[in-house]
Amino acid sequence: MQSMPQAMRHSWFFRNGRPWIFLALLLGGCQTQPSLAKQAPLLEINRIEPGIKLDIRYATRNNFTGRVLYSTARALLLPEPALALARAHGKLKPMGYGLLIYDAYRPWSVTRALWNSASAPDRANGYVANPAEGSKHNRGCAVDVGLYALDTGKEVEMPSAFDDFSVRAHADWTGGSEESRHNRDRLRQAMEAEGFRVLPNEWWHFNFRDCDQQPLLDIPFESVH
Numbered sequence: 001m002q003s004m005p006q007a008m009r010h011s012w013f014f015r016n017g018r019p020w021i022f023l024a025l026l027l028g029g030c031q032t033q034p035s036l037a038k039q040a041p042l043l044e045i046n047r048i049e050p051g052i053k054l055d056i057r058y059a060t061r062n063n064f065t066g067r068v069l070y071s072t073a074r075a076l077l078l079p080e081p082a083l084a085l086a087r088a089h090g091k092l093k094p095m096g097y098g099l100l101i102y103d104a105y106r107p108w109s110v111t112r113a114l115w116n117s118a119s120a121p122d123r124a125n126g127y128v129a130n131p132a133e134g135s136k137h138n139r140g141c142a143v144d145v146g147l148y149a150l151d152t153g154k155e156v157e158m159p160s161a162f163d164d165f166s167v168r169a170h171a172d173w174t175g176g177s178e179e180s181r182h183n184r185d186r187l188r189q190a191m192e193a194e195g196f197r198v199l200p201n202e203w204w205h206f207n208f209r210d211c212d213q214q215p216l217l218d219i220p221f222e223s224v225h
C-alpha cells in the first residue's frame with residue numbers, strides 16, 4: 001500500500017479490499033471452469049466384481065491433503081473401463097492377487113479442491129491435475145489401483161505408497177525391493193492387457209483407452225444410484 005498514490009489509497013476500492021478479492025475470485029472461476037457434464041452412465045465397480053477391494057483414500061483423512069474430500073467411499077467408472085477392470089482382476093486371481101482401488105471417478109469440484117490444497121512444486125510436477133483441464137478421474141475412465149493378496153486380504157508391497165510424490169512412484173523406478181517391483185509390474189501387465197495405460201510418474205494411476213475424449217463430469221456421488 002505504501003507505493004500507492006494518495007488518491008487511490010483513499011478511493012472506495014482501496015479502503016475496502018474485499019470487492020477486489022471477490023472480483024478476482026469470480027473472474028478466476030470463470031477462466032478456469034471447463035465445460036462439465038452432469039450426467040453419465042457411471043457403474044459401481046465392486047457391484048460388477050465384488051472381489052475388487054476398496055480403500056478410497058479421499059473418503060478418509062489418509063491422503064495427502066489430510067482432509068475428507070468424498071462424502072462416501074465409492075468406486076465408479078464408465079461401463080467400458082469398469083468391465084475392463086473386472087477382467088484385469090479376473091486375470092490376477094489365479095496368481096493369488098486382487099485389485100485394490102484407491103480412487104476411480106472423481107467429481108470435478110474435488111479436483112479443484114485438491115489443486116487448491118497442493119503445494120506449488122506438486123502442481124508444477126504434475127502430481128495434481130489443473131482444474132482448468134480437469135483430471136482423467138473426472139472423466140470416469142481413470143483408476144488408482146494397487147494389489148492385495150487373496151490369502152491374507154492385505155495390501156501387497158509396492159515400491160512406494162499411494163500418492164507418494166517422489167521418484168519412487170515412477171512406473172519404471174528401479175529402486176526398492178525386487179518383490180515390490182515385481183508386484184508393480186504384475187499389476188501393470190494385468191491392466192495394460194485390458195486397455196489401460198500407466199501414468200509414467202504414478203505406478204498406481206491407469207487411464208483407459210480414449211479417456212481424453214470423454215466429457216469432464218461434476219456429478220456428486222450421492223446422485224449416482
Ligand SMILES: [Zn+2]
Nearest residue numbers: 137143144205
Ligand atoms: Zn490417479
